[in-house]
Amino acid sequence: AVLRERYGGVSREIRDMGPYDTVVVGGGLAGTFAAVASARMGCRTALLQNRPVLGGNAGTEILVNPEGDTTREPLDPGEGGIIEEVRGDVFGYSERLLKLVQNQPRLDLFLNTHAKGVELAEPNKIKAVLALDVNSGQRYRFLGTTFIDCTGDGSIGVWAGAEYRHGREPRSMYGETRAPEVGDLNKGTMGGTLRYATEQTASPVKFVGPDWARHFPTCGDFNPGRHPQLRFGGWQWVIEYGGDLDTYKDAEVIRDELLRIIWGMWDHAKNHCPQLGDQADNFKLAWVSHVVGKRESRRLIGDYVMTEHDIANRTLFPDRVSYGGWGIDIHPPKGFYDPGPPAITTHRVKFSVPFRSLYSKDVDNLMMAGRCISVTHAALGATRVMITCGLQGQAVGTASGFCKLHQTTPRGVYQRYIQDLQQQLLKDGCYIIDLPNQDPRDLALGASVTASSVAPNDVYQPSAALTRHNLDVDRAVMFRWKGGRLESVAAHLESQAAGPAVLEAHLCRAKALGEFQNAEQVAAVKVTIPPGSRDWVSIPFELQLEPGYYYLWLPKTAGVSWGLFSVEPSETARAYRSGAEWTRMPGCYAFKTEPSGGQALPLAEERGDQPWFSPQNVVDGFARAVRGVPHSWRPDPAQDLPQWVELKFPSPVEFDTVHISFQSRQLAASDFSLSAWADGQWRSLTRVADNAQRRCVLTVPATRAERLRLTIEKAPPEMGVCEIRVYREEQP
Ligand SMILES: Cc1cc2nc3c(=O)[nH]c(=O)nc-3n(C[C@H](O)[C@H](O)[C@H](O)COP(=O)(O)OP(=O)(O)OC[C@H]3O[C@@H](n4cnc5c(N)ncnc54)[C@H](O)[C@@H]3O)c2cc1C
Incomplete structure (x- = not known):
């Protein structure tokens, strides 16, 4: 330090920064959204990121594509909130996030700034984060009131003395089916990955594998699913290593082994691979990332630890503030060197995340978002994808605004202001499962609504939006039967066959959930599907059954397809059979039993006479489709535009801001206008042209109007x- 000070011009002095209302550490999606939300709530905010770019795993150094809810309900617009401002191709995340951050007046960004410790004000309260500018060596002390750990490693919490976990809980701890029998809470995580890009060349390019590379002389040296491919794409996630080491402390060992694997794979592809033959000759290795993308390290413990059960049962926490829908996607710790499948995904459902999992139980002024939240290893399999992490970030950043407003801690927000936090998140475009807008400041909620026309119900059939799988192989769906008489099982089938399609449906009893192999056949019933139909087909079994797991399987049948539910209900499984082997897959074929067996199934019901698209839907509290119900006003498509929808307030109201949420980005109006009825005439307030957003927040001249x-x-x-x-926001 003395020499660095004398010859390197690096001072040992620690420069005080702030004080800030909020200090966010880690500039992945979680941290960036947390910082932006905090600044928008009026907090003076610092964002520390130890890399030269923002984005974390989605940044230009690593290039993992952010994913989130994949449950795809009909008309689902995807996640709302800050993500809608930056969603786009993976190569542009760092740049778009930087622009977003630079546009926030109360937000100071510190790139290349590595947090390396904390100072405590009291045993369970952080006073400051200590950091280092990795370019200049300048040291900093970031003083703050509320701290948000988005490092992915839980570093801030660990330094502050918060309880944390690193590894897999044993099954006995929470009874999770995805937990190993014997846990390994010091190691046993998912590993890290380096990505690489190849480029096609005009002429052959020679490659000599370096002697430090791993040696894969035969194709059999690769475990299933890990053989090199020439395309630059998703398969690269299988180059995974380090889950049986310490992904935080052994980071460099892990990076070096990944480099050895990549160069070894490339050597195999170019010089030893009979499968690729000479296909690899005209390819060169164009880029190899040197920054490891991490999947898992330490998780801080909050007032609540979310588990697999919360995902499987879709627990509707009273303090839910964000959601996900990726499926529990867990990779074996040995990664590339594991002989089994590279990943197993189950439980693909929309699930909620409670606020109590987003603040530390031990450190009073610490929240977290991203990989280091309070979840088990199994639940992390579903919460870890980046858009899901980003939503958590927006939730905690917004919560820090309530900490400032009410001079309280995150736990204080949970205890006293959780509804305010939820309503603010909804107002800012986020979705919280089954939570309606009840914002007392929203003047529209008391209005009655009329429109120039309304689309008839037959323009929308949610079942048409289901993903379908052709019966090009045998396909099956498994469910738990509580025992008693099973009248029938219905499957949602479509037939494009020229004439009636006849198939034999089978009911089998399985030994356990997901075990399709070696099951006992219980019944077989022939059914006929009329040509051109797309509907529930009821298969009458009329049997008295013991409690247990049963599956319905339909044989390969030309022209017939089976719809999939948009989410995977608990205690169900799906599989297909090629040859004699059943292979289990994530998701669930649309089925229902008669009697129902108590499953709440997520296919949107048909509406009968009730209108889908009533104008009153624009104030029904939901800003998006939910389980296939559009929650929107849609004008009659048979009538020409312009068409209008009108709010009539119980008495004249004063406003200066109007929020409009369309069905989705694709199903939004590009040109529209707002006008107000005041003093016996219509006055134009604003006109928007070329809109490409789902959600528009429009500032209009302050107006007092009845309509x-x-x-x-x-x-x-x-x-x-x-x-x-x-709203009346009283613009400055
Ligand atoms: C190969 C791979 C494939 C994946 N596939 C997908 C996928 O397809 N889609 C998807 O959404 N997710 C995927 N994931 C998971 C996902 O990328 C991570 O779970 C996610 O990045 C978590 O987001 P985060 O913001 O918590 O962490 P990160 O994205 O890791 O961001 C944390 C940031 O904090 C910085 N930081 C850490 N410590 C400090 C410190 N002390 N001081 C300052 N800054 C610090 C880090 O440099 C990093 O930039 C994948 C992960 C990997 C590795």
């Missing part, structure tokens, strides 16, 4: 307006 009209001038025929909010 507000939204006129749609240009839009796709399926356009819908899900929500209109009206």
